[in-house]
Amino acid sequence: MCGIAGVFYNQPKHLMDPQILVNMAAIMHHRGPDGYGYETINERGVGFSHARLSIIDLKGDRARQPFISADQRLMLAHNGEFYDFKRLRAELTADGAHFATKSDSEIVMQLYPRYGMLGMLPHLRGEFAFSLYDQAEDTLFLVRDRFGVKPLYYSITERGVVFGSELKVLFAHPEVEREFSDEGLYHQLIQTMVPGSTAFKGIHQVMPGHVVSIKRVHGKLHVEENKYWDMEFPLEHEHDKDDKRADEYVAGVRRELLEAVQHRLTADVPVGCYLSGGIDSCSILGLSAAANQEPVKAFTIGFDSAAYDETPIAREMAEATDADHHVMSLNSNDLYDHFEQTLWHTERTIYNTLGVAKYLMSQQVRDVGYKVVMTGEGADELFAGYPSFRKDLFMYGLDHLPPEERAQWQAMLEKNNQMFKGAMLAREEFVSDAFVAKVGFTPSCLQPWLSCSGFADKLLARERRERMQGYDAGKAIADTLDADMLAERHPLDKAQYVWTKTMLEGQILTWGGDRVDMANSMEARPAFLDHHLAEYAFKIPPHLRIRENKEKWVLREAMKGLLPETLYKREKFAFMAPPAHTDPVKWEAMRALSRKYLNKEAVESAGLLDHEEVNALFALHDADDAPAELQVQLDAVINHMLGVQILHKHFIATDVPAQAAERAKELNWHA
Structure with missing residues (x-):
């Protein structure tokens, strides 16, 4: 886990200032305090830099990046982790490959020449973002993992492309413009970003599951974006309609999740776990404890509001697994006291101070000597855990229910969802014509934020407001979604797809994940977002994800033996700080x-x-x-x-x- 940066000029003979590359690494020192490196290739107008957080292959400069291949053809800078790399190394070595380090990153240097970029990516398992320059093709590749766990930004300037793991890394280069775009500002005010965009003019994100290829031809840069992976649910009529295979799906989830956890225990430093009161993090802790010989270190955030505090259930789980439990209790004023510093790291606005709480927790993780924790992010996305999913299933996927059963569902939804109105659920129904046209309905997860448009329309400064007249935020977001992945899908599949493409990547994995964890040089590993597990979860019938109005039913059953009874029976509670x-x-x-x-x-x-x-x-x-x-x-x-x-x-x-x-x-x- 590290930070990467670089420049690729449109003219090979443009002078490359190595100190600027070093400065770009220095401003993200928090991502990689264990060392830095930079490389340029003479007369090629390309340079990379790297700030290192040493987790695998800890011995000195041996794994220092950027890497350059022995034949000088390839240059690589990598942020994140490739799991199962030991097996790949063994197979490649048997095929004649030579490795100079024990680093997982180096497998790219051997896979790419054999398979090419799109042929290589299916072999890569994990959370990653990397840059690869191929001198033979005179092409820069910017690659981001399937769910967007690791960030990667780029900007096209008059002289070329500047890229990096954080916005401030790009801004450290004097050629990159620093200015809000009208649309970016607007979306900051309504929480939900347009996928691939940022708040700032001319600054783009590499989309999750995508490769951005930048090829230099006669002094001009040709930019092409290719998708290499997506959430491909079965067509609605292909889902199993009965319960005959329920036990098989339960066993399959248990098998796939255990494998994902085992891979993420791979490190040359200790691995701990974040622990809330939900079944997601409790499942991760339970499996980690079962797979470890020593007690697992567990970290919990406690709030001074009983309505939002999950510490009692977390303690029960920690005791059940003999975990070494660390609880951080936060007072009301702790959160806004650190709000500004947190935003320097998130580089986008946050609607709830949970991001501040996570920032403070990662400080404590670092202070007790841990660099790596596993987390429960992704379970709700795969197994339909959020209140909005139950609402969408009821509204659009259960129209066949008799009136009496529909009334029972309605009553349960009203009872369960009251606490989330105004944040995770809209106060009133909001309809986006663009989403209705694209999806068939307006997903409940976006309604509370799209409904903030009425406030954002007024809040913009006058000149910006005039330029934004007639802007449709819903259409801007909907236009980025792949219609082929939504066509003929079950309503619950559609809702999960939209949430993952918007809220997961733009919120949970950003200001609730990587950015506030890496702010304190701490790597988070979300085992549920292992793509092998995800591809299995996509096939699970909707009626086994939410059953009898109980969210994540198949995951509950898979983890039943690990969970305390109170937790097994508990309904979903969205982890957030008190408003x-x-x-x-x-x-x-x-x-x-x-x-x-x-x-x-x-x-x-x-x-x-x-x-x-x-x-x-x-x-x-x-x-x-x-x-x-x-x-x-x-x-x-x-x-x-x-x-x-x-x-x-x-x-x-x-x-x-x-x-x-x-x-x-x-x-x-x-x-």
């Missing part, structure tokens, strides 16, 4: 930040928001008759308003290239 308005201390901490960043001078100086509308939104929130679900929704919008102002301060008002150069000087990292 600001629920606690006066937290609310005051948020208002203190607002006085700093949302005052008239600050707002008008940034030119992003309309100060009068900012005040009007606070007044709406504070009205005596404001319903709780509206306050929850406006809490999120307030966090986003704070977020865009903070992002402006750190990435636009600040001279990031100078900041990166100063950081390199402090670290004594030099070309």
Whole structure:
């Protein structure tokens, strides 16, 4: 797990400044504090740099990246992990390959010449983002893992392409523009990004499961994007309709998840587990404990609000597995005290301070000497765990139920979902014509955020608001989705597909995952997002994912022997921090930040928001008759308003290239 950066110029003879490459690595020192490297190829206009977090092959400079092949044809910089690499190394060695290191990264240097890029990728298992330059083809490849666990950004400048693991890495290069786009700003205010985009003009993300190929032809760069993997559910009529194979699916989930966990225990450093009160992380801990000879270190976040605290159940699971349990208890003011620093790492706005809690937890993981933890992200996406999935299944997939049974479902949904209204569920039904045309309905997971468009339309500064007249956020998102992956699919499959392409990649794996974990040099490994397990899960019939209104039924049954009875029977509880308005201390901490960043001078100086509308939104929130679900929704919008102002301060008002150069000087990292 590391950070990568690089430049590929459109003219081979453009001078490459190696110190800029080093500065780009230095500004993401948090991703790789164990060393750095850079390489350029003379007269080729290409250079890579790398900040290393040593987890596999710890011995000195032997695994120092970037790698250059013996024949000088290939240059590689890799962030993440390739699992099952020992088997691949053995097979390749038997075929005549020679390895200079014990690093998992080096397998790319042997697989690519044999299979080519698209032929190689099916062999790679894990969470990764990498850059590969092929001198023979004069082509740069930027590759991202199947679910987008690892980030990778790029920008096309007048002189070429600049890329890196974080936005600040690109901004450290003086040729990269630093400016909000109107559309990017708008989507920051409504939480959900357009897949492949960022908040900033001209800055793109490599899409999950995609390769961006940048080929140089006669001094011009030709950019091509190819998808190598997607969530391919069976057609609706191909799903099993009865329960005859239920036990087979239960056993299959258990088998595939255990294999995924075992692969992610591979490391030359200790591996711990994040532990909440949900069956996802508890399953990971249970399997890890069963596969280990020594007690597993488990890390839990506790909140001072009983309605949101899952510590009691986590303790029960830790005791059941003899885990070495570390609990971090957070007070109300802890979260907003660290809000600004968290956003420097997330590089996008956050609707809930869970991201801050995860940032603080990763500090504690690092402080007790751990670099790697396994996490439960992905289980809800594979096995239909979120409240929005149950709602969509009821609305669009259970229309055959008799009236009495539909009434029972309706009552259960109302009871279970009340807590999530305004955040994970919309206060009122929101219909996007673009999604209806593309999917057949507006997925419930997007409704609470698309419904924030009414606020965002007003909050934009006047000139930006005028330029955004008629903009349809739902259409912009829907247009990125592959219609072939949605056609003739079951409604639950469609809902899971949309969530994974939007909320998982743009939220959970970003500001709730990699960015706040790697902020403290800590690698998170989400075993549920192993693509072998995922491809098996896609085949599980919808009625075995949600059964008798119980989410993740097949996973519950698969893990039944590992889970305490209270947890096995417990309904899904979305792990999130208490909204600001629920606690006066937290609310005051948020208002203190607002006085700093949302005052008239600050707002008008940034030119992003309309100060009068900012005040009007606070007044709406504070009205005596404001319903709780509206306050929850406006809490999120307030966090986003704070977020865009903070992002402006750190990435636009600040001279990031100078900041990166100063950081390199402090670290004594030099070309």
